Amino acid sequence: MRYSQLMLPTLKEDPAEAEVISHKLMFRAGMIRKLAAGIYSYLPLGLRVIRKVEEIVREEMNRAGAQEVLLPCVQPAELWMETHRWEEYGKDLLRFKDRHSRDCCFGPTHEEVITDIARREIRSYRQMPLNLYQIQTKFRDEIRPRFGLMRGREFIMKDAYSFDTDEAGLEKSYHKMYEAYERIFKRCGLTFTAVEAETGLIGGSASHEFMVMAETGEEIIVSCQSCDYTANVQKAEAKRTRLRARGSGKTLKPLKKMETPDMKTVEAVTQFLKVRPQNLVKTLIFETDQGVVATLIRGDHEINESKLEKLLGCGEVKLASDDVVYGATGAPKGFAGPIGLSVKTIADYSVESMVDFVTGANEEDAHYINVNLDRDVKVDQFADLRMIKEGDRCPRCGKSLSFSRGIEVGHIFKLGTKYSKTLKATYLDENGREREIVMGCYGIGVGRTAAAAIEQYHDEDGIIWPMPIAPFQVIVVPVNNKSEPLMETAEGIYRLLSGSGVEVLLDERDSTPGVKFKDADLIGIPLRITVGEKNLKRGLVEIRRRKNGETIVIGKEKTTETVLALINEEMEASLRV
């Protein structure tokens, strides 16, 4: 490709609207342009990268035995009503009516559609295992789209769905996808990790997220320093502290009510009473679809709402409003306590071993001290309810945990029979018995993967593409357009490389070398061949690696073989690790 014929509008300045580095650089490198909030156009350079990622995904999915399909993005409401997600999915689901006033939606994901195909086509156990995937534009009307392609409303996603006869089959399919995902992100040249994750709205029993490690990641990853436990912070289990014999050998102090005027926060109360937050038990009231629930947790810990939801087996829990808190405790927010509460009370494991602690008194401007379980407080259930935090120990081996940030680029789920049950997707087994198909689903954010690569690989001059997903592998820069020998040599190199199957961009624009170098760095082409006067007089050209600035000068006739070797080297480097 010739630069002058390529639509590649690079910008010197960061766009005002961009906040994160990948968004700024994609914009400046002329890869994307915004149409509306969370909705982007891909310009030629951006699309080239997207296609590269897609191709890697496609190859690995095919290798893993999945078959490509393409499902509709406009979907009838009826199908979503069958799984009840028409009601459950909420505002993220973009809904509209067609000319006949039929309710439709733009697919945010395709479990319904694919399961509909499965229930029509799969009749026998002989037709499984089966894995179907597609690469397609999704739309999720996010509350707050941001960070360019990182969290758009419209985005390109690879979604795959596996169909098996039983759990054991699903286990195998899941594992195959897990391995395919590892290969995909490795081939993209990314540093990533797979973590245990929550299943969320998609549903199902188990799930892993594939995280690209990056400072700017929105996800917090917890991983053990010594064993292989790794999890999303939302999912991470807290280690249950050893249950000290409560009050044994030690006399419990008598319960006492204290005046705490206007002390509504843990900080205020603990400072006022001169105790540590670890000696206070917070009582948080939640509204759930099973009624009001009180949770007890140590003062320095936070409730993990998804754990609570899972424990209760309910849809969504939310911190109770002032009115509800008043109704349940008889006191305004900030003075709730477990003593004498009539609502269901669940305590975090961290509370189990506490003695003589502080709680609210369910009375304005008052707290109790020397509160004790059993004697003063009735707890219905103990459970792991808290958000894991820095300093916590590994729930598996007890060693220390480290916290890091990541970008979620892939997510795989064991769905089980959630969708086959509601949509009645069944087959006949060897014994002629009708059984539900066991499913898994597997997603990759294609645009987000490209963005994540930028987050991971960039410097102050711009993007540093890993070779496998670079929009071009090589850029040829003649330093002076007025010099015929330079231009001829550059043209010759360009033609030879193109002929050898190298993806090469020839910057034959009539601009100064500085401009060309800056643009080449900005758009992140891995190899740059500079054809300059001094070198050329001796029959030499220069090859420079974007990633480390390493420069080699070689005889111009050796260009093609050298470039091919360098490309090979970098392609393979991404596969190792």
Next chain:
RNA sequence: CGGGGAGUAGCGCAGUCUGGUUAGCGCGCUUGCUUCGGGAGCAAGAGGUCGGGAGUUCAAAUCUCCUCUCCCCGACCA
């Protein structure tokens, strides 16, 4: 949906508080000459319904009201 901020030339911004010539600056763009190894110089140009609507006024980018859009911080998303 709360809370904060912003819409002025393709991009980045000043001007708005305190209304008053022809609305400026940098980058980019066009033409010519010179230049050519890290965003070149000189000269001449083109380009603006000041987000939209209504109002106040002799006069509105500037004041008032309404509205649209975008960005940032907040309740799990590839």
